Amino acid sequence: MNRHPAGWLGLAENALRQAPPTALLATTRSLLAQYVQARNVTLLLADYGLTVLQPVTHLPHTGEAATIRDGSAAGRAFTAEAPVVEVTDEPDMVLVHVPITVRGDRLGIVSIRLPESAIQGASGVLDLAAFATALGHELLVAERDTDLYLQARRRRRLTLAAEMQWQLLPGRGFAREEFTLGAHLEPAYAVGGDNFDWSVTDDALTITVTDGQGQGTQAALLTNLAVNALRNARRAGISLEDQACLADQAVYGEYVGKMSAPTLLLRIELATGRTAVVDAGSPQLFRMRSGVVERVQLDAQLPLGMFEETQYRAERFSLDPGDRLIIVSSGVHAAQNAGSDPFGEQALRETIAAARGGSTHETARAVVDGLMQYHGGEELPADAAVVCLDWRGKQPSAH
Secondary structure: OOOOOOOHHHHHHHHHHHOOHHHHHHHHHHHHHHHHOOOEEEEEEEOOOOOEEEEOOOOOOOOOOEEOOOOOHHHHHHHHOOOEEEEOOOOOEEEEEEEEEEOOEEEEEEEEEEEHHHHOOOOHHHHHHHHHHHHHHHHHHHOOOOOHHHHHOOOOOOOHHHHHHHHHOOOOEEEEOOEEEEEEEEOOOOOOOEEEEEEEOOOEEEEEEEEOOOOHHHHHHHHHHHHHHHHHHHHOOOOHHHHHHHHHHHHHHHHOOOOOEOEEEEEEEOOOOEEEEEEEOOOEEEEEEOOEEEEOOOOOOOOEOOOOOOOOOOEEEEOOOOOEEEEEOHHHHOOEOOOOOEOHHHHHHHHHHHOOOOOHHHHHHHHHHHHHHHOOOOOOOOOEEEEEEEEOOOOOOOO
């Protein structure tokens, strides 16, 4: 294999950083051809509904998408977040599907056709995985300056409300030593008011899930106001209760009680797992501990913006290593099908328990899939947001 004596990864990462935003794919192909003798490279990004991997090409033209859950090699690599090597009909040639994940946020796959000899050895596939991670970082940076990669993720046009909501999200996953987060939002191309948000410091993780009332852009505008008010308060370094109070004032100041934003707020201390939670409305919290799923019963307080100068109080509990938390919006726990039967807590608990062996991403998706089956496989009639957290806690120091 034609490797630079100093190691090719550092050189390749530098070249990616210097590439124009729209030239990342061309640069990737050139680099992998040079360093690992790649014959063909395809970049596939996960669509908003996490149903297919869409190839990045010259828009508006597009290539054939790969279905994530049809058992394809690319789909397996994306779901398992691990490289998959596929044998080809051409002697000594393999197709390596490498997931592109940035700090726990799954973006897509890079599929590389190359000689099998190029990935032999202890670091062969690991080097490709490191390259894919570097590519993922550059893709996120490039999205500030070009629409190419956002457009490539779309199976169809987003509604204006959905456009506003997707731009508001922090991502669909995040991971670090103490925890892993995965989240899902539906209907992906027409979501209106539901939202999830998170932020981490050296000391704590803050998560919010918001149910924006109304429909379409009306709901999206309300949620944008509520989420940005919560962010503004959080960045001021005040308590969780005060964050809720300030966001409540912002929403009431705009809508004077005509519309409100039910929200669940959590703050988890990374060193201890001690958790503060404010239940300001309809999102519900479930915990799976030692395989047992239960709803965390909280004192329901008023939704943000319902009345002027509402005072909020936080409740507290502790997380143990191995705990899984699942937060669902009202579009999940309060859903009703054509027969007016509620989806309900029991169905939710069973769905969460059945997904116990899956990742946080797959668990969030499994809850939405269960909801879709409940509605007969059709697009959901109401927004549904699901956030799943696996808690590990601080690991003992090796020293």
